[in-house]
Amino acid sequence: MPDAFPNLTSPVAAELTWLDDPSIAPQLVTLTAGALRLVIAPGIGGALAAFYESTPDGPMHWLRPASSAAFSERDPLRMASFPLFPYCNRIRDARFAFDGATVDLSGNDLRFAHALHGNAWRRPWQAAALTPSSVDLHFEHEPDSQIPGDWPFRYRARQRIELSGEALRITLSAQNLGERPMPFGMGHHPYYPRTPQTRVYAEVQAMWHADADVLPTHLGPHPAVDALREGLSPDAFELDNNFANWARGATIAWPDEHRQLTMTAEAPFDHMVIFAPADDAQLCVEPVTNTTDCFNAEGPHEHVGGCVLQPGEEIAATLTWTPKRS
Template sequence: MSQDIVTLRAGGLEAALSPAIGGSLLWLTLDGVDLLRRAPADSDDVLAMASFPLVPYANRIADGRFAFGGRDHQLPLNFGDHPHSIHGFGWQAKWTASGTDISSTTLTHIHAGNTGWPFPYRAEQHVALTPSDLFLSLSLYNAGDTPMPAGLGFHPYLLADPATTLHFDANCLWLSTPDMLPDHEAPADALGDWSRPAMVRGDYLVDNAYSGWNGTATVLRGDGIRLRLNATGADFLHVYRPPGSVDFCLEPVSHMPDAINRDAMPILAPGGTARLTMTIAIDKIDQTLPKSDGIA
């Protein structure tokens, strides 16, 4: 990679970030073992990174169009030939690092407002390591003089070996149209029952928003590494599980896809700040069977 890399360390944990490539996370390791999907060494593609921030909206906006404040707006269609605008602007922008020390840094992205998204804002991402967790805080400040739609999220790619299980609680999920917009609600176990630990890998696509999420999710890998994801400011968990893939996404987000066209998007007053946090706590579970003491 040609860009500058910010590397953080605490105990056995190491994280690396690329401010230039969407303020993204390149890797997260414990004693050299990857905890998230590692970005390829020669890649400048943010979609190949370990995680990236979503701001000032998460997931899809239908056809990149929305009406707000008495005006119609057209966003850039920023995902190849996909018909919708996706994930906001931060993931395709350069961020600036400041206040960096051995275990923490702050990344900043400023949007002055343009014809696609006329609302000026400042986004900040604070990243910190302790010997047992990764903490990320994402804030969005409305720098304009009018209200603005405001959405936040994170897009981490976790690894799944054949024995990896996932557990989280939610009230329901949104089933999608063929072009991946929410269509109607269904029971939370309609695509897999993760209300108790269940295998992550599967042979069909899951790309759906879960509502009524309680803000926690637990991943237990076959090597005994346990990742506990905790989020605040995230009313939805978007799960992306490609069929047969060795990685999957648990995306804590502040709103459902296309919320801006469904009167379900948070609104931020001038001078106001929205925040979302994600903590990934890491430990290792001893999964070995107890040894016999030799007594029959």
């Protein structure tokens, strides 16, 4: 993961200086609705660069804004959020068995020992159907046998992004364009401002415990499951874990700033990841359709997630982020 970001100790702590950079501005799409603003960088993995409210005192950030390094290094991991296709999180040793063959994804990114987050976040997306408050982003993958570890299935991914005066909505969809079945999962990877007072609320049934490589070992109870019901402090545990069978809703609250952001999801976003490393400013609460290493994992489908798209089959579901100030 990227180096820690400066902690956002107030809602206006991070100014968007890169918005005025003439080398960056042409890469961006900005949506507006009332006081809300959403800045998108289609060419950097179809990522969101900032989601904030314009106030007289400056931007009030609902997601952690992109750093300047995100643009100079073209790194979605330093953006506000980015899409996950055609699977979420890690695949052990970058290999899995499917349809009688071994799918080998090794070599697609030497930074990681295990395949990570699919391939759509590493590629540029195209923008279309732009209005002041909405845009379509799309990406089409054609397998290339000359690229080590390239995803061997052909598919199309889309993000329909809509901003209203009340909420941000992103409909993720994908279609299998190939002539054979394709294993599949999707999600989004949002980073949130993290302060000592930040709390995360969610209803979940159990947590996937993980090994040193952040790969799941077993599903079971954990104090974080109960803490989420009462309001989990990101500083309470060292977390990079999947939570199964959540209620498809989570609230990130900043009580000292009298504000909160509620994320809701449609099926099949039946899994949630919390990334909250100790002594770090990063905080992710991610809606996903599959647990880590789902293509290798053993267990009931409701605990593992993911699916198989048949040739021509399409899947779509919507995520919503609703800010509230009190």
